[in-house]
Amino acid sequence: MPLRFFNTYSRALEEFHPLDPTGREVKMYTCGPTVYSHAHIGNFRAYLFEDLLQRHLELREFKVHRVMNITDVDDKTILGSRSAGVPLAEFTAPFKQAFFEDLDTLRIERADSFPEATDPRQIAAMIEMIKTLMARDLVYQADDKSVYYRINKFPEYGHLAHFDLSELRSTGRVKSDEYDKEHVGDFALWKAWDEADGPVKWESPWGPGRPGWHIECSAMATQLLGEQLDIHCGGVDNIFPHHEAEIAQTEGCTGKKFVRYWMHCAHLMVDGQKMSKSLGNFYTLRDVLAKGYSGREVRYALMRVHYRAPLNFTWEGMEESREALRRIDDWLARLRAKAEEDNVQRPTPKAFASGASNIQRPTEEGSGFEDALDDDLNISGALGVLFETIRETNRALDLGMLDPNAASSWLQWWQRIDRVLAISGEETAALSAEISAIAEARVQARLAKDWRKSDELRDELAAKGWEARDTKDGQKITRRDGV
RNA sequence: GGCGGGGUAGCCAAGUGGUAAGGUCGGGGUCUGCAAAACCUCUAUUCGCGGGUUCGAUUCCCGCCCCCGCCUCCA
Numbered sequence: 001m002p003l004r005f006f007n008t009y010s011r012a013l014e015e016f017h018p019l020d021p022t023g024r025e026v027k028m029y030t031c032g033p034t035v036y037s038h039a040h041i042g043n044f045r046a047y048l049f050e051d052l053l054q055r056h057l058e059l060r061e062f063k064v065h066r067v068m069n070i071t072d073v074d075d076k077t078i079l080g081s082r083s084a085g086v087p088l089a090e091f092t093a094p095f096k097q098a099f100f101e102d103l104d105t106l107r108i109e110r111a112d113s114f115p116e117a118t119d120p121r122q123i124a125a126m127i128e129m130i131k132t133l134m135a136r137d138l139v140y141q142a143d144d145k146s147v148y149y150r151i152n153k154f155p156e157y158g159h160l161a162h163f164d165l166s167e168l169r170s171t172g173r174v175k176s177d178e179y180d181k182e183h184v185g186d187f188a189l190w191k192a193w194d195e196a197d198g199p200v201k202w203e204s205p206w207g208p209g210r211p212g213w214h215i216e217c218s219a220m221a222t223q224l225l226g227e228q229l230d231i232h233c234g235g236v237d238n239i240f241p242h243h244e245a246e247i248a249q250t251e252g253c254t255g256k257k258f259v260r261y262w263m264h265c266a267h268l269m270v271d272g273q274k275m276s277k278s279l280g281n282f283y284t285l286r287d288v289l290a291k292g293y294s295g296r297e298v299r300y301a302l303m304r305v306h307y308r309a310p311l312n313f314t315w316e317g318m319e320e321s322r323e324a325l326r327r328i329d330d331w332l333a334r335l336r337a338k339a340e341e342d343n344v345q346r347p348t349p350k351a352f353a354s355g356a357s358n359i360q361r362p363t364e365e366g367s368g369f370e371d372a373l374d375d376d377l378n379i380s381g382a383l384g385v386l387f388e389t390i391r392e393t394n395r396a397l398d399l400g401m402l403d404p405n406a407a408s409s410w411l412q413w414w415q416r417i418d419r420v421l422a423i424s425g426e427e428t429a430a431l432s433a434e435i436s437a438i439a440e441a442r443v444q445a446r447l448a449k450d451w452r453k454s455d456e457l458r459d460e461l462a463a464k465g466w467e468a469r470d471t472k473d474g475q476k477i478t479r480r481d482g483v
Numbered sequence: 484g485g486c487g488g489g490g491u492a493g494c495c496a497a498g499u500g501g502u503a504a505g506g507u508c509g510g511g512g513u514c515u516g517c518a519a520a521a522c523c524u525c526u527a528u529u530c531g532c533g534g535g536u537u538c539g540a541u542u543c544c545c546g547c548c549c550c551c552g553c554c555u556c557c558a
Binding site (some may be wrong): 008011030031032033034039040042043044045046047049050074075076161162163164184185186187213233234235236237238239240241242244245264265266267268269272273274275276277278304305306308309310311312314316317319320321323324326327330331334372378379380381383384385386387388391394395397398399446449451454455458467468469470471472476478 | 485497508551
């Protein structure tokens with residue numbers, strides 16, 4: 001099955017083939033966070049979509065080179081550092097650190113590099129690009145000393161968003177600097193220093209100032225990945241103007257097609273509205289963890305809906321995710337137990353009904369999961385395959401028709417698909433002395449058929465986050481919730 | 484107004500021109516001291532609404548309604 005993705009540029013599903021002649025190297029750029037506060041889970045939905053994309057490409061044996069930028073200078077970081085009365089770098093440092101911690105919590109693979117906007121090398125690269133664009137008359141310095149892109153000189157501008165420039169309206173959301181610009185749509189590449197910037201400034205051929213947001217990504221992407229990218233991702237709100245501006249800047253410099261596949265994910269919603277800092281309707285990852293949920297539970301909850309569909313965040317959805325993971329955990333525990341049994345060949349108790357033999361080994365089901373992801377990352381379809389597999393193998397286990405070798409095969413299948421999902425729980429949670437003691441006491445109570453005491457101890461374990469189950473092989477103790 | 488995304492069971496959500504995956508919740512059952520887990524079973528004659536094409540449409544075409552986003556801070 002061919003790998004195909006929905007390209008925002010063409011608004012169509014396209015087969016994916018990287019530019020690399022060997023067809024294996026993939027250059028991927030993903031817009032990262034602005035570190036003026038903690039990222040919220042809406043931001044992480046985008047990063048999780050990108051993680052799913054990277055992991056699936058890797059499962060399909062592509063070598064992914066990925067860059068994610070860190071925006072550590074802009075209006076909000078400057079404002080924050082001034083309010084806090086500390087230098088800019090000191091203000092942003094803890095948010096950078098928190099961002100990486102959150103990535104780990106969510107099991108998001110690290111990009112190859114996370115360039116920072118204030119890195120002198122990156123600033124130099126941005127200035128070089130602006131100089132090139134200036135020489136080509138694509139940008140100009142306005143009366144306010146800032147440098148703007150002359151969008152009328154770049155006919156492609158607006159193609160990604162399918163916007164007609166003459167239709168652009170000013171929404172009044174940002175400081176109006178229209179008097180300085182030739183066209184209301186012209187965007188800043190270099191922002192001239194002003195009082196509000198305090199000590200934050202860099203020297204440039206156009207005077208002191210700081211880079212605009214868009215030029216950051218153009219410079220970093222070309223610096224670290226080259227002039228042409230295979231994939232560029234972000235949230236749909238980045239399509240215009242950010243990615244449009246990146247195209248204008250980069251192609252204005254190189255004259256080459258900048259990005260071959262544009263991929264954008266839909267928003268995370270809260271109460272039917274986009275989750276955003278400005279609306280105040282957001283949760284940080286830390287907020288959700290504080291409610292007792294684990295990183296993998298959040299990961300699952302944010303990843304289980306197709307990336308191009310809006311996803312409404314609810315606590316009910318978190319509970320559904322927790323239960324779904326519990327089902328997976330219990331299934332894996334059963335498979336592991338079966339796989340550890342001795343591998344002596346036993347006579348099959350009764351013949352499987354016709355067609356049931358294919359449950360003995362992962363075959364069609366195995367490819368079904370990956371085929372679904374090949375189809376524009378159809379995660380719901382892939383999870384459907386997983387849960388059908390779980391039901392069928394559980395049934396076979398119930399009937400005593402899954403031997404240890406088959407259980408091992410299914411565990412191997414799981415390990416492969418979990419390279420993409422990354423939602424495995426702890427294989428064995430260590431039992432504390434306290435829990436072991438209660439569990440042992442319960443075993444004794446059961447031997448004495450003291451059901452009342454047995455039930456009390458079960459409740460006690462539950463209160464401490466452990467579940468006791470009585471199986472034909474004896475009592476099983478399992479860690480529950482937030483693992 | 485322009486450009487997009489979405490409307491499928493209580494909730495979440497796949498999907499196909501031939502009659503609706505999966506998860507979760509709830510009901511019934513097997514098992515169990517009781518539970519839990521697992522399995523079986525029930526829960527959309529129906530896929531926003533109205534037309535059209537077709538032997539047949541949720542799936543294609545036309546029109547309409549509703550929700551959300553972007554239109555220069557935004558993942």
